[in-house]
Amino acid sequence: xxxxxxxxxxxxxxxxxxxxxxxxxxxxxxxxxxxxxxxxxxxxxxxxxxxxxxxxxxxxxxxxxxxxxxxxxxxxxxxxxxxxxxxxxxxxxxxxxxxxxxxxxxxxxxxxxxxxxxxxxxxxxxxxxxxxxxxxxxxxxxxxxxxxxxxxxxxxxxxxxxxxxxxxxxxxxxxxxxxxxxxxxxxxxxxxxxxxxxxxxxxxxxxxxx
Numbered sequence: 001x002x003x004x005x006x007x008x009x010x011x012x013x014x015x016x017x018x019x020x021x022x023x024x025x026x027x028x029x030x031x032x033x034x035x036x037x038x039x040x041x042x043x044x045x046x047x048x049x050x051x052x053x054x055x056x057x058x059x060x061x062x063x064x065x066x067x068x069x070x071x072x073x074x075x076x077x078x079x080x081x082x083x084x085x086x087x088x089x090x091x092x093x094x095x096x097x098x099x100x101x102x103x104x105x106x107x108x109x110x111x112x113x114x115x116x117x118x119x120x121x122x123x124x125x126x127x128x129x130x131x132x133x134x135x136x137x138x139x140x141x142x143x144x145x146x147x148x149x150x151x152x153x154x155x156x157x158x159x160x161x162x163x164x165x166x167x168x169x170x171x172x173x174x175x176x177x178x179x180x181x182x183x184x185x186x187x188x189x190x191x192x193x194x195x196x197x198x199x200x201x202x203x204x205x206x207x208x209x210x
Contacts, residue, residue: 003069003072003073004039005065014061014065015061015062015065015111017058017061018057018058018059018061018062019056019058019062019111019112021058022055022058022112023116026051028049028050028051029049029051032044032049032051032052035047046075052076060065062108062111063104063108065111066103066104066107066111066139067100067104069089069107070089070093070103070104073089073090074093077093077094086104087108088133089107090199092106106172113182117182118181118182120179120181121176121179121181124175124178124179125171125172128175128178128179129171135171138167139167139168142165142166142167142168143165143168146161146164146165147161148164150199159187176210177210180210182210183209183210184207184208184209184210185207185208186205186207186208187205187206187208188203188204188205188206189202189203189204189206190202193206
């Protein structure tokens with residue numbers, strides 16, 4: 001997104017605290033999750049529980065940060081017709097196909113996707129490589145052939161090198177299939193549509209499973 005939120009240096013930053021609250025398991029969170037299996041979501045969200053109020057405050061914080069990021073990026077793009085760096089927010093803004101509200105909703109997903117997913121994926125990858133030593137050996141051989149030693153100060157880490165490492169990409173894809181950090185995503189149809197000849201009315205919730 002082209003912005004440093006300071007999450008690494010300041011664990012008490014508003015955005016960090018908001019996402020930590022949303023992802024941190026607690027008895028109240030588990031209780032509400034069970035309650036959602038029995039009642040409608042909108043009804044559970046309106047019950048006067050402390051957890052609901054905390055989540056509502058966290059969502060307001062996150063949406064505020066997303067809106068601020070959009071405004072800053074819009075100003076930057078208006079002042080730089082040929083920006084030096086392109087990121088996912090720049091592409092979305094230049095595309096022009098998103099309203100501010102829908103773009104904020106997308107940014108919430110982007111931020112959530114980067115909260116714990118990388119650590120979870122790396123943990124599973126290390127575990128699976130330890131279990132499958134043959135895969136580990138083959139992967140190590142490819143890495144050493146395609147990338148210079150980290151001790152070589154002249155070495156450069158470029159995307160082309162990573163893209164050419166077919167075995168590394170295969171390992172990453174396999175780990176993502178075996179233990180996806182985000183097992184599913186929910187989207188709402190904004191118009192009547194068809195998926196594999198199946199009618200999907202507007203406002204239908206669709207669960208995407210990789």
